Amino acid sequence: MYRSFLSWRYLVSRPTNLIGICGILVGVGALILILSIMTGFLEESRRTVRGTLSDVIVNPLQGESANGRTISAHPGELLTALRADERVAAATAQLAWAGVITQRDDPEMFQRILADQNNSQLLGAQIVGIDVRGLERLAQPAFAALARSMGGFWPAQPIQDELDASAFLYSLQGDEPGEPWTVAAPNPLFPFASLKSAGSARPKAGVLIGEQLFNQLRMRVGQELELGTVVWDPARDDWQMNNRKFVITGTFRTRDNETDNGRIYLDRRELADFLGQSRRYTQVLVSLKDYERDGARFTLDMRKELAERGLIAAGEDHFGGRQEVRTWEEFRGNLLGAIENERVLMGIMLSLVLVVAGFTIFAILSMMVTEKRRDVGILSALGATPRGIQQLFLMIAFWDALVGGVLGAVIGTWGALEIDAIERWLSRTFGVQIFDRKVYLFDHIPSVVQPLWVGTIVLGAFVCALLFAAIPAWRAARLDPLEALRYE
Amino acid sequence: MEPRSRTSPRSSPPAPAEVVLAARGITKSYEIGERRLEILHGVDLELHAGELLALVGSSGAGKSTLLHCLGLLDRPDRGTVELLGVSGWDVPLVERARVRNAQVGFVFQFYHLLPELTALENVLLPAMIGESRLTFTGKKKEHRERGAALLERFGLAERMTHRPSQLSGGERQRVAMARALYLDPPLLLADEPTGNLDSATGAAVLELLLEEQRRRRLSMILVTHDEKIAQKCERVVSMKDGRIVGGG
Numbered sequence A: 001m002y003r004s005f006l007s008w009r010y011l012v013s014r015p016t017n018l019i020g021i022c023g024i025l026v027g028v029g030a031l032i033l034i035l036s037i038m039t040g041f042l043e044e045s046r047r048t049v050r051g052t053l054s055d056v057i058v059n060p061l062q063g064e065s066a067n068g069r070t071i072s073a074h075p076g077e078l079l080t081a082l083r084a085d086e087r088v089a090a091a092t093a094q095l096a097w098a099g100v101i102t103q104r105d106d107p108e109m110f111q112r113i114l115a116d117q118n119n120s121q122l123l124g125a126q127i128v129g130i131d132v133r134g135l136e137r138l139a140q141p142a143f144a145a146l147a148r149s150m151g152g153f154w155p156a157q158p159i160q161d162e163l164d165a166s167a168f169l170y171s172l173q174g175d176e177p178g179e180p181w182t183v184a185a186p187n188p189l190f191p192f193a194s195l196k197s198a199g200s201a202r203p204k205a206g207v208l209i210g211e212q213l214f215n216q217l218r219m220r221v222g223q224e225l226e227l228g229t230v231v232w233d234p235a236r237d238d239w240q241m242n243n244r245k246f247v248i249t250g251t252f253r254t255r256d257n258e259t260d261n262g263r264i265y266l267d268r269r270e271l272a273d274f275l276g277q278s279r280r281y282t283q284v285l286v287s288l289k290d291y292e293r294d295g296a297r298f299t300l301d302m303r304k305e306l307a308e309r310g311l312i313a314a315g316e317d318h319f320g321g322r323q324e325v326r327t328w329e330e331f332r333g334n335l336l337g338a339i340e341n342e343r344v345l346m347g348i349m350l351s352l353v354l355v356v357a358g359f360t361i362f363a364i365l366s367m368m369v370t371e372k373r374r375d376v377g378i379l380s381a382l383g384a385t386p387r388g389i390q391q392l393f394l395m396i397a398f399w400d401a402l403v404g405g406v407l408g409a410v411i412g413t414w415g416a417l418e419i420d421a422i423e424r425w426l427s428r429t430f431g432v433q434i435f436d437r438k439v440y441l442f443d444h445i446p447s448v449v450q451p452l453w454v455g456t457i458v459l460g461a462f463v464c465a466l467l468f469a470a471i472p473a474w475r476a477a478r479l480d481p482l483e484a485l486r487y488e
Numbered sequence B: 001m002e003p004r005s006r007t008s009p010r011s012s013p014p015a016p017a018e019v020v021l022a023a024r025g026i027t028k029s030y031e032i033g034e035r036r037l038e039i040l041h042g043v044d045l046e047l048h049a050g051e052l053l054a055l056v057g058s059s060g061a062g063k064s065t066l067l068h069c070l071g072l073l074d075r076p077d078r079g080t081v082e083l084l085g086v087s088g089w090d091v092p093l094v095e096r097a098r099v100r101n102a103q104v105g106f107v108f109q110f111y112h113l114l115p116e117l118t119a120l121e122n123v124l125l126p127a128m129i130g131e132s133r134l135t136f137t138g139k140k141k142e143h144r145e146r147g148a149a150l151l152e153r154f155g156l157a158e159r160m161t162h163r164p165s166q167l168s169g170g171e172r173q174r175v176a177m178a179r180a181l182y183l184d185p186p187l188l189l190a191d192e193p194t195g196n197l198d199s200a201t202g203a204a205v206l207e208l209l210l211e212e213q214r215r216r217r218l219s220m221i222l223v224t225h226d227e228k229i230a231q232k233c234e235r236v237v238s239m240k241d242g243r244i245v246g247g248g
């Protein structure tokens, strides 16, 4: 009984112990704060690295033979197979092809493009054809309303296509708050609907163009855009140059530099037509219901299943499908590895903060043991065992860790959650810009508080405090009680 | 050896009073540099139930050293100390600590109170050490009342929540006495309890202590330099150079 009572009394009657508590508090608080911000940054970078990739990308080697049949140039069968899996939220085909902007009618702009020394990529663009089934999408709420008016219920059926598969088109639905994608098109449900005023015999297809590209080329919505590309012509057994004019119907922004600076979206059928029907799709994008849980397993399953059904090549000489069915992480493996490394390194470095706090406790307790020699002797004379005395001093460290750890966890968590407001306040009060939002791609300081981490850190504080207290406590237990009792 | 004094009526009939404490052949030496200095040279001592024994002798005779050996605080080089039939230095450490806690009360010359605790808390310290958290908390009220009553009897009713630094020497020693008596141990060891007090205060404090000893029929060893005090005791044992030279 005396151990907890006395240790607490020693703690509160000795202001020096505040240093130990503060040490733990600062250590735990700083660790939580910095780790949360670090995690925030990493997750933000992860998002940047991921860019506009969907969960899983299926990239069959079209034209190769698999399981006795040729892999189809049409995505239909592959889509059906993927959508049948209950882990899949959505799947859609996309056709991505490299092209160049060839603005021959607008010499001024074409010159501007050609003269741009800073960005040699500006000329090139990734042309991506996607399916936007606006009509079906539009019909959905209408049916629901009709059913409701008749007293029935129309379950919202997911339309499994690009609209669900990639984050870009989520934004078209306008129901994904905080989504970094934004689209400025007159009609989000039909983003590629070209304007009537185009006037020629065949209305020109609409395209959405990345915002940065759009701004740098000083374009306007409604303006014509000429794109050029090369496709393989089997009839002539040669490459063929294709050019076509499109109409800019809007812009999009993903905050992913590369995408915003070099991607152009249009309807997949239009692009297939532009490419002379040589290709109808290049990838199938898959969105899973729970990527964290199912991603890896699903990918393995699909490599096997799709190979068996002859939908991907997956043979010995095709890496067993590893190149054809990939999670986005496998797609960007190297970059993610670097980020993970950074996090581990950071964690190790930050643990030193706790070690420093531990040293503080060690120093204070050592002082205290020397100072409390006489008390140790008295307690011993009154029947305390060496083990009891050891526990008494360990308990002081325990209180240090408890008070400092809990307060530190609370303050650190609060700080991590409110870091943006705190930084703004500090910047305002002291007139210095601490976090320059222009330098980073984010407009806020990212921070993610992970309860497991908080728990681990507090536990770490306990372990550290007790470990460092062990030596002085052990010394106290070995004190000769008489040494202390004999004299005043 | 003839006992110097046998004035108390209680011990005059040679009734076979129970032996509370029996020390046999206690030797103790200290190593100082190269040399080994023997302080106690085979001391035998018996203390009966309810007996008050004065231990006298010149400074450096080894009185305190002997008392620490008897109180299971300092291990003798040789010899045994039997406390209520238990050989104190042969039982495991935990058991010895328990005996110290429950069977032996110590009163030191320099009071030895814990400075962070109030007078009352100091008195309750033996109970805190001896009892588990659960037991102590369960009896907390009872403990407080008993501790307060004891302090009250020692004239410290107004001093319960004072820290030792806020008490006079005589008051401190009375708190220390209350602490030693709190668990009602059968044996009380007092090492010059008045050595640090002026004679008037010392006399008053000692009177209180002896009264408690009589009331509780404690077996007690009182180390003192004061001839007059020794005269009040039933038996006087005198030591010289680590040997008992009179009254043993």
Ligand SMILES: Nc1ncnc2c1ncn2[C@@H]1O[C@H](COP(=O)(O)OP(=O)(O)OP(=O)(O)O)[C@@H](O)[C@H]1O
Binding pocket: B030, B031, B032, B039, B057, B058, B059, B060, B061, B062, B063, B064, B065, B066
């Ligand atoms: N730890 C120690 N190391 C060395 N010598 C010691 C130690 N403790 C005691 N002594 C010696 O043992 C002898 C006896 O000491 P002790 O304290 O028992 O005497 P005492 O009879 O109580 O004297 P006093 O009346 O002055 O209190 C002294 O000479 C002292 O110097």
Ligand SMILES: [Mg+2]
Binding pocket: B063, B064, B065, B191
């Ligand atoms: Mg002495």
